[in-house]
Amino acid sequence: MSKQLTEMGYTEFQELIENYIARSAQEDDAVPASTFLELLFTALSRRVQNIVRIEGQVINDELIFLPPKEETPLQVQGNQILLGNLRVVVTLKRKLQPT
Amino acid sequence: MQVVIPEAFTIRHQDVVTRYLADDRQLNSAEWQLLYQGIDILDTAWFQTEVGTYTFRQLYQHHVDDYLATPYLERLLALDDIEAQSPKLIAEFARRIAPRLQQAGLLLPDAPPTWLFYTYCVYWWQNFARGYAFEIQIVRDLRASGIELHTHDIRDPVERRSVADLVVLNMTGDIKTSTYFLRLASSHGLLNDFYVTRLWAGKQQRMLVVFQKPAAWETIDGDTVEGELFDLLHLLPQPVKLQQGDTTLIVVDYETWKRRVLQVQRREHDDE
Numbered sequence: 211m212s213k214q215l216t217e218m219g220y221t222e223f224q225e226l227i228e229n230y231i232a233r234s235a236q237e238d239d240a241v242p243a244s245t246f247l248e249l250l251f252t253a254l255s256r257r258v259q260n261i262v263r264i265e266g267q268v269i270n271d272e273l274i275f276l277p278p279k280e281e282t283p284l285q286v287q288g289n290q291i292l293l294g295n296l297r298v299v300v301t302l303k304r305k306l307q308p309t
Numbered sequence: 310m311q312v313v314i315p316e317a318f319t320i321r322h323q324d325v326v327t328r329y330l331a332d333d334r335q336l337n338s339a340e341w342q343l344l345y346q347g348i349d350i351l352d353t354a355w356f357q358t359e360v361g362t363y364t365f366r367q368l369y370q371h372h373v374d375d376y377l378a379t380p381y382l383e384r385l386l387a388l389d390d391i392e393a394q395s396p397k398l399i400a401e402f403a404r405r406i407a408p409r410l411q412q413a414g415l416l417l418p419d420a421p422p423t424w425l426f427y428t429y430c431v432y433w434w435q436n437f438a439r440g441y442a443f444e445i446q447i448v449r450d451l452r453a454s455g456i457e458l459h460t461h462d463i464r465d466p467v468e469r470r471s472v473a474d475l476v477v478l479n480m481t482g483d484i485k486t487s488t489y490f491l492r493l494a495s496s497h498g499l500l501n502d503f504y505v506t507r508l509w510a511g512k513q514q515r516m517l518v519v520f521q522k523p524a525a526w527e528t529i530d531g532d533t534v535e536g537e538l539f540d541l542l543h544l545l546p547q548p549v550k551l552q553q554g555d556t557t558l559i560v561v562d563y564e565t566w567k568r569r570v571l572q573v574q575r576r577e578h579d580d581e
Contacts, residue, residue: 214320215327215428216421223424227407227431230330234435235400238443238486238515243508243542245338246487249345251553253495 264291266300273302310414311357312422315350322347326428345491351429356415365429372409373430374437377402382441382463391449395442402438406430436488444474444484447505447517451477454567457574473501477570480525490520502528505563510542517563518545526559529569533559 215223241249262284266275275286284293291298325343329336336344352366363371381402388394407427410416416427441463448460459476461468473481480502485493490506493499502525510516526533526548536549546562561569 212324212327212331214323215330215424216323220418220424223421224407226327226330227428231400231403231431231435234439235396235403238439238507238509239436239488240334240509241341241487242338243510243516244539245341246491246508247541247551248338249342249491250494251551251556253491254498254556255554256495 268302271302273300275300310359312354312420312426313357314354314422314425318347318350318354322350323425326425330428345488345495348429348432349495351425354425354429356426365426368415368426369430369433372413372415373406373434376409377405377434378437378469379464379466381438382469385438385441385445386464391442391446395438399435399438399442403431403434406434436486440486440489443486443507447484448475451475451567454571456567456570472497477503478528478573480528499558503566508542516542516545519561519563519566521559521561521566523550523557523559526561529566529573536560 215226218226262278264275264278264284264286266273266289268274273289275289275291277286278284284291286292289300291300321343325336325340326347328340329344352364354365356363356365356368381398384398385391385395388398407416410423410427410430415423417423444463448458451458456477461471461474463469472483474483476482481500482503482505483490483493483501484505487506487508490504499520499522503519503521505517505519507515507517533548533550534544536544536551541549541551541560545560546565548559548561548565551558551560
């Protein structure tokens with residue numbers, strides 16, 4: 211392992227950053243295409259694995275979510291799903307009445 | 310004032326960050342992964358001050374993005390030749406970060422943990438600045454090629470954060486450098502129909518490509534050849550279908566993609 215960032219003198223650190231600024235202003239990160247693809251598909255497959263299943267019932271024409279059966283980061287409340295500061299409100303579309 | 314770096318940010322992360330700053334061409338695949346992981350961990354590092362606790366991400370937003378983004382984009386949009394002129398502008402704005410952080414007491418010569426915050430800010434700034442230079446360059450090229458498109462207004466801080474950068478043939482798309490593309494894939498998945506990006510095809514050669522969802526590729530009527538991740542560069546410029554687990558993406562060379570889009574748009578006009 212080479213000398214760590216926080217083990218350098220301040221002047222040496224400033225030089226390192228200045229060289230980085232000059233170089234990275236010119237070019238993207240030099241991630242080889244094969245590495246990029248590997249990281250991309252790994253990231254996407256991880257996301258696909260993060261599936262949270264919830265069930266709902268239609269009661270008196272209203273969609274009501276049931277509490278998740280397993281531990282998840284989301285909560286449900288009636289027809290709403292709460293995740294962090296996000297509130298997803300799901301409303302059923304009424305069927306058109308035949309004329 | 311105290312800087313708290315999460316324990317998850319290990320000496321290996323710091324080592325790879327240091328080596329990345331010195332010369333990113335020396336990193337191997339595992340080290341790139343480690344670098345991105347380390348930067349993600351630093352999102353949640355924080356400063357404990359007398360007035361409160363603020364994460365690196367929050368402080369970056371306030372002291373760098375809010376301070377530099379709009380003036381930078383105004384100057385960038387005024388350039389005639391983005392590819393040739395933007396590097397000087399990007400570096401000029403990056404050099405404004407240190408004085409700003411020093412003034413706010415967030416970069417101190419005798420407090421090495423604050424150097425990590427400065428590094429984090431410069432890393433994200435460079436990615437932001439290069440990302441928009443790339444976006445403007447591509448949008449200008451698409452317009453010059455005669456492609457009809459709608460774009461978001463990058464001068465507007467709210468619209469700038471919209472999910473899609475542009476709409477072509479009713480398909481939503483994004484123009485992203487490879488770092489942002491990976492970050493997006495990890496955090497939000499791929500919400501748009503297509504993504505224009507550039508890949509490193511060798512030590513010095515970059516290649517413009519478009520990643521598309523299969524339905525988007527069908528819209529512009531294309532055949533594909535099956536490919537594996539390792540042989541993509543050998544198969545391009547043919548449109549290549551990559552499949553890993555549940556994810557399928559079609560990768561096509563940018564010039565081929567433009568030609569196909571233009572053909573469909575012209576056909577649509579002829580039918581009207």
